[in-house]
Amino acid sequence: MKLFNTRFCLDILSIFGLYFFFVKLSDLFAGTFANQEMIWFPSGFALAYMLIRGASSAVLIVCSAFVTHIVSGADIIPSLFWALGNTLEPLLGLALLRRINFDPRLVDIKSYYVLLIFGAGVASICAASLNILVWIVLNGLTLEEYGAWASSTWLSHTLGIMLLTPLILIFYYQRHGFTLKQRKLEFVLFLLLTLILERLSAFSLTQHWQTAQFESFWMFLLMIFTALRLGRHGVSIGLLIIVLSCGLRVESHHPIDLSYLDFWLHHMALVICSMTLAIALYEQRFTEKKFDSEAIKYKTLVNMLPDMVWLKDPQLNYLACNQAFERFLQNSCDSIIGKNDHALFEKWLADHYRESDQRTLTMREPLFLQEQLQHREQGDERHLEIVKTPIFGTDGKLISLLGVARDVTDFVNTSNELKASEARAHAIIEATPVPMALSGDRGRILYVNPAFKRTFGYDPSDVQTVDDWWARAIPDEAKRQEAIGKWRNLLNRTEFEHSDVIDREISIKDKSAATHQVLLTVSRVNRNDCLMVLFDITEHKRLRKNNSRFYRSIAASINEIYIFEAESLRFSFVNAGALANLGYSMAELKKITPLDIKPAYSLTDFNRLIEPLKRHEKPGQLFETVHRRKDGSLYDVEVHLQLFEPIDEPPYFLAIVLDITEMKQLEAKMSTLVDAVNAIIWSIDADLRIDYVSQQALQILGFDTTAIIGKPIISVLESDRFHAAERPVLLKAFQELLEKHVPIKNLEHRIKDANDQWKWMAVSMTPILDANHALQKIVGVVHDLSLQKRAEEQLRSLNSELDRRVRQEVFANRKKDLLLQQQNRMAALGEMIGNIAHQWRQPLNALAIILMDLEDAFVHGEATAETIRHSIDRSNELLSKMSSTIDDFRNFFKNDKTLEKTEISQVVTETLGLLEATLTLSHIQLHVTEKIPGITGYIHAGELSQAILCLINNAKDQIVKKQMVQGLIYVEIDTDDDWCIIRVEDNGGGIAEHDWPKLFDPYFTTKPQGSGLGLYITKLTVEQSMHGSVLVENTDLGARFSLFLPKHPNMELFRWTEPNNP
Incomplete structure (x- = not known):
């Protein structure tokens, strides 16, 4: 932005020109009165300009005054003092007027009086006094001259402010229209100015x-x-x-x-x-x-509007407001007009309002705001929606700023309440156990609550439309189309003419294909959406069905069921089973009472029986009696009697009667059987007291059963009749039975009989629990173990003798196994010597050739130091190889019984190195594969070498026997999580089917000169010495032997199931 633009320059020239004009006008006026300044117009102009532009315009006034006096021919220093002195008065007037919040628009006569008193009066006196001091200093005035100059200066400055300042302010602020008061003020000022000018012109002039x-x-x-x-x-x-x-x-x-x-x-x-x-x-x-x-x-x-309306001028002072704004500020309109926001609100709030006003004026378009303020009258927070609109004239200049504020507190509170209600409703719908879904006008599922998912198993993504839901709920196409048609009719607007709610009972399937009976309630939420409430009445249907079934079951029950009134004891219901058993009709039973079919009870006895039920002392009565039929015959029954007292009906008794005739007969038979069993049968009740002991206690122990009936079982178990050695175990087992309901089975202990002799007995106890797992009874059986104990003693003696003989046989077999192992070692030794012969034959021949060549060269004089050294080096290599063969042979037969962590490939390589010459002689190729390098296991290296040697030799012999053109032996080293695996496979045709059962038997061989110990010792060594296993199978090439060796120490024996056929 340029510092000095065209507009700024024009403003400066205008100020200089106006100030120069008013100075010359005052000089001309002074010239008329013998050079006496009667009216000093620059004071009025300077004060008006500062009131309009602010105190910062004082710099322009000083500059204008200084330039004016310089142009008029004055010196620089006097011009400077004169300019500062003439600017001091408007500054004092401005300070005084701002101190009292003066309104420069002169909206009433009061403002004019304020301007005359403070702006023209007080400020002129102060400025005149200061200016005279300047003139005394500059011009050397006397005191008399000072008084004349003071009165003249004060009067001229006062008249200048009184006449010119109001005219400029009125013309500047009210050029778009005047009120009647302002017109009158303007007329008075014109008239006053005219009369003054006329009187001044009428003075005597020369x-x-x-x-x-x-x-x-x-x-x-x-x-x-x-x-x-x-x-x-x-x-x-x-x-x-x-x-x-x-x-x-x-x-x-x-x-x-x-x-x-x-x-x-x-x-x-x-x-x-x-x-x-x-x-x-x-x-x-x-x-x-x-x-x-x-x-x-x-x-x-505007006053009738509930909204607050106000109007501000471009300087953001209030011009007008309505009554709603007055009530909000608790101020009258007259006290508000002419003030700005800083005079009405706190500073932070006024700054906020001024910032939004300035933003509106900058944007030159309406500004919409939302505010939250503290209401002065009510003291609560109010929410306001504010619209601030700038108003421009036809020339595009800003006239005023219109503000409209609406109190939307009730709306905001209502909105918040609606949101809270919506949140509560949503929470209720989310938490309700009833499935609910919201569907749109086109059948789109808008929402399902968690109960919908829990009940039917469908996620919201599964049921995005009603058609999707029906497709899942009703898989059958025909039934689904029928249901969808009913659904469309259900959503038809005509069905909602008389009711906003529609109920239908439908049958649907959930995600797991289970069928649900659903009462579907559809209600309109709005014009387009419907709320579906799906009451799952499957259980209700089932209960209603069960109730009907229960009623039919009661009516058809083989047990006798009676209902009779509590007061009159008359029968009101008797099922078919009771009618058939008694021989009465329902009409006949309604005329009698229970006493007529219970000959064992009188009225007094029966009232004594039901009285605890009427007083609610007992929930029911269980008793045994006899019933008398219509023909007079009697039968045993067990009666379950209970009192019911409905709220809206008279009380009644329900009696369920069981015909226990057969049970009584069975009890008689059981009693006979118990008497015949050679065991003591007893029971204790829920209070842990003995309530029954069979008569066998007298026969086995010599005790009278009546002596212990009613005693606590604990006192019996803790008595000296039970041996002290077994008593703690018995008491502990009995305590676990009471606490955990663990039965006691055949717990052996000693009991002292009536003759003070100890007898071995076995006790068993079983708890009898009710439906709540509460102890009701304990039944026990005690049988005599004396004969069994004597038999066990004899058996122990026999077992001891058998154990001694078995150990002898095992020792003998162990010696045989050692002998077999020694024999196998000798056989392997023979084979190894043959292998060593094969290994040494070639180096010995090569060594002989070297010696013969050396001798021949010596005889013919061809031997040189170089040829001799070369022959010696070659001979040493052959001898080193032969020595290595001897070392491998010695390690092969090393007898170390400690399992050591060893690299498997090293043992395999050393062992196969001993067989290299033999296999080459037999035209057999050996292929060794290590799937993972560095596989280690806990093994006996020597015994593993013997096992590998046995398997390779067997494979070689089988290939030679089959006369294979090209023999192949594959050795593979593999591993898994727990085992190292060595697989040896050949192409010798495999193992014959009839050899499988005895493949690992000792002395079994298929070779004419074989010992039959190789595979037996191999299996014995791998499994017992190294805790491994041997697996054999036939493949497409031939036979494959797999050795499983442990990767970790102290592993238990791992045995493979061997196949029964190739």
Whole structure:
């Protein structure tokens, strides 16, 4: 942005020009009165300009004053002091007026008085005093001269502020229209100025031409001001009056000279001002009346609005407001108008409002805000929606800022309550156990609650539309289309004409294909959406069905079921089983009571029986009695009697009667059987007291059973009748039975009989529990173990003898196994010697050739030091290889019985190195594969070498026996989580089927000269010495032997199930 743009430069020139003009005008006015300053217009101009532009404009005033005096021919220092002194007065006036919050718009006469008193009076006195001091210093004035200058300066400055400042402020702030009071004030100021000018021009002047010139000059200024103030109408009226006056002078035949013309111009100017002001006042009055009438309507309308309305000027001072705004601020409109936000609100809030106002003015478009304020009257927080709109004139300049604020607290609170209610409703729907779903107008499922998913198993993604749901709920196409058709009819608007809720009972399937009976309730939420409530009545249906089935079951029950009234004891219901057993009809039973079919009870006895039920002392009665049929015969029954007291019905008794005739007969048989069993049968009740002991206690132990009936079982178990050695075990087992209901089975202990002899007995106890797992009874059986104990003693003696003999046989077999192992070792030794012979034959031949060549070279004189050294090095290599063969042979037969962690490939390589020559001689290729390098296991290296040697030799012999053109032996080293695996496979045709059962038997061989110990010792060594296993199988090539060796120490024996066939 440029520091000095065109507008800024024009403003500076305008200030300089205006200030220069008012200085010259004051000088001209002073020249009329013998160079006495009667009116100092620059003071009025400077104060008005500072009130409009602010205190920062004082710099321009000082500069303008300084330049004016320099142009007028004054020196620099006096001009500077003069400029500072003349600027001090407007600054003092501005400070005083701002101190009392002066409104520069002069909205009423009061504001004008304030301006005269503080701006013109006090400030002029202070400034005049200070200016005179400056003049005393500069010009050397005396005290008398000081008094004259002080009164003259104060009067001229005061008149300048009184006359010019109000005119400039009114013209600046009210150029778009005046109120009637402002018109009157303007008229008074014009009239005052005209009278002053007229009186001043009427003073005695020395030259007539100066007076006429002066009057013409002021009349010209007044006419220009009137034209500018009142427009073309004022100019037209003024010109018309001038023409009429000139015409009158012509008609009177008086000469129109310059003096008369000045005189008439002076008076016509007064007439023009008066008439134009009078006409303007009349028009203004007429317009104001009309405007007041409309304003009253609009103000009434605005005041009736519940919204707060206010209007601010471009300086953001309040111009108007309605009653709602007054109530909100608790201030009247008169006390609000003319003030800004800082005078009405706290600083932070006023700054906030001013910032939003400035933003609105910058944007030049309406601004929408939401505020939350503290209401002064009610003291609560209020939510406001505010719209601030800038209002511009036809020339595009800002006129005012309109603000409208609506109190939306109730709306916000209602909205919050609705949101809270919606959240509560959503929480209720989420938490309700009843499945619910919300569907749209086109059948789209908008929402399902968790109960819907729990009941039917469908996720919201599974049932995005009603058709999707029906497709899953009803897989059958025909039934589904029928259901969808009913659904469409259900959602038809016509079905909701008389009710907003529709109920239907449907049958659907859940995600697991289980069928649910559902009462579907559909209600409209709004015009398009429906709420579906699916009451799962499957259980209700089942219960209703079960109730019906239960009633039919009761009616058809083989047990006798009776219902009789509690007061009269008359039967009200008897099932078919009771009617058939008793032989009565229902009509006959309704005439009798239970006493008529219970011969064992009198009325007194029966009342004594049911009295605890009536007093609610017992929930029911269980007793045994006999019933008498219509034909007089009797039968045993067990009666379960219970009292029911419905709220709306008289009390009644329910009796379930069981015919226990067969049970009584069975009890008699059981008693006979118990007497015949050679065991003591006993039982204890829930209080742990003995309530039954069979008569066998007398036969086995010699005790009278009546002596212990009713005693606590604990006292019996803790008595000295039970041996002290077994008593703690017995008591502990009995305690576990009581606490954990663990039965006791055949717990052996000793009991002292009536003759004080100890007998071995076995006790068993079984708890009898009710449906709540509460102990009801304990039944026990004790049988004599004396004969069994004697048999066990004899058996132990026999077992001891057998164990001794078995150990002898095992020792003998162990010696045989060692002998077999030794024999196998010798056989392997023979084979190894043959292998060593094969291994040494080639190096020995090569060594012989080297010696013969060396001898021949020596005889013929061809031996040199180089040839001799070469022959010796070659001989040493052959001897080293033969020595290595001997070392491998020695390690092969090393007898180390400690399992050591060894690399498997190293043992395999060393063992196969001993067989290399033999296999080559037999035209057999050996392929060794290690799937994972560095596989280690816990093994005996020597015994593993013998096992591998046995398997390779067997494979070689089988290939030679089959006369294979190219023999192949594959050795593979593999591993898994727990085992190292060595697989040896050949192409010798495999193992014959009839050899499988005895493959690992000792002395079994298929070779004419074999010992039959190789595979037996191999299996024995791998499994017993190294805790491994041997697996054999036939493959497409031949036979494959797999050795499983442990990867970890102290592993238990792992045995493979060997196949029974190839």
